[in-house]
Amino acid sequence: MISGQLPEEYISSTVLGKMKLEHTIKEGIFVMPKVYYLDCGDSQVYKCKGYPGDLTRADFEGLYNGETLDLKVTKRSKDRVEGKVFIKSDLPYKLKVSFNKREKVFDSL
Template identity: 35%
Template sequence: MPGGVPVWHGNLEGKDLDSMFGFIEAYVVRGKGYQVMMAMSYVYKILMNSLYGRFGINPKSTTTEQYREGLRLWNPPKNSAVQLAAAITASARIYMYPYISREDCYYTDTDSVVLGQPLPKEVISSSVLGKFKLEDRVMKGYFLAPKSYCYIAIGGSNILKYKGPAKNQVNQEWFESQYADPSRTKQVPVEANFRIDWHTLNIIKKDTMVRVGLQLGDQEDTSISQRCLGGY
């Protein structure tokens, strides 16, 4: 193993490499019966890699230059095909039209419908594609707007759907009062646990007041779309 005071060798002809790099040679050449220690093997590997990297460091610091003129930002390809989505939606509408045009249709959403009378058994299945799945038998319900309804199933379960930040403040009593007066609104406190403070880029908890109500469109269409189902 090398040791002592470092000596600068100007001429390496005839020199024994073991005298200069003995610690590497000792690692490579080992006697028979030597038990490999995985931990020490890893230490030696890191040591040699560290020495290699340290000796190869460029003494000049890295310089970062910014080029803004003539810079073209990469625009990712748009993996969209609106015509396919439109065709699928149109096909679904054609299939759903005989059901959503019924007089006893209380509510409909993309692929679902709430009816006052049961459907024929041949169009109901929980496993066959293209057929309806019977989710619930409704005893009483309020269907006020898209994604805004509440009903009590015959089994006793209470299903409530309301889209918006104040959905936890909405209950069955709210649906009943809203059905009586669709233009009714109410201010309720809402606790937002994850809001972004754009000035500090921090995630904060914020308490706000939110107006709860229905987004009404044309008054004539509104009176038709808001339905109350009382029995099945």
């Protein structure tokens, strides 16, 4: 993510090793690594590691402000010896802010 214009010689969606423009962002909420919300004007983009479901801007704001989200997930596992797949639904999943690799840098929300 950059805050200015990237020189044209670094941009190409087809040349290996060059960058491509994925989104033009109006506003972003960056909670922790791999957990973010982007407002692109006409669309919203978000990523939340470990949770494949839908989250809202309010969910990301809550995480940013230190709240914990109590979510439900579905887990799949395989027994290769028996040749079976097990599916467990509605398992509890708590999502909370944790910084174990990076330093917190907060501007404002």
